[in-house]
Amino acid sequence: MAATASKKAQKNKKKDANGKFLHGVKVELKKVIWPTKKELINYTVMVIVATIVVMAIIAVSDGVFAQLFRLLRIVVG
Incomplete structure (x- = not known):
């Protein structure tokens, strides 16, 4: 019980x-304090643009390092 x-x-x-x-x-x-519709759109656009910029930087650096390692493999054997 x-x-x-x-x-x-x-x-x-x-x-x-x-x-x-x-x-x-x-x-x-x-x-x-909730953002207004205009602020929300601006923040969303800023996030998308920042993401694209970082993606481009990573893609370019990946290509450069790939070429460097390919060259290094050719030189070293």
């Missing part, structure tokens, strides 16, 4: 903890 009461008490504690957590999440989300 005591075991079932203990299990129910633990279950209620978990529900209370989950409820408090979700309430805390809701309170914190109200504090967030």
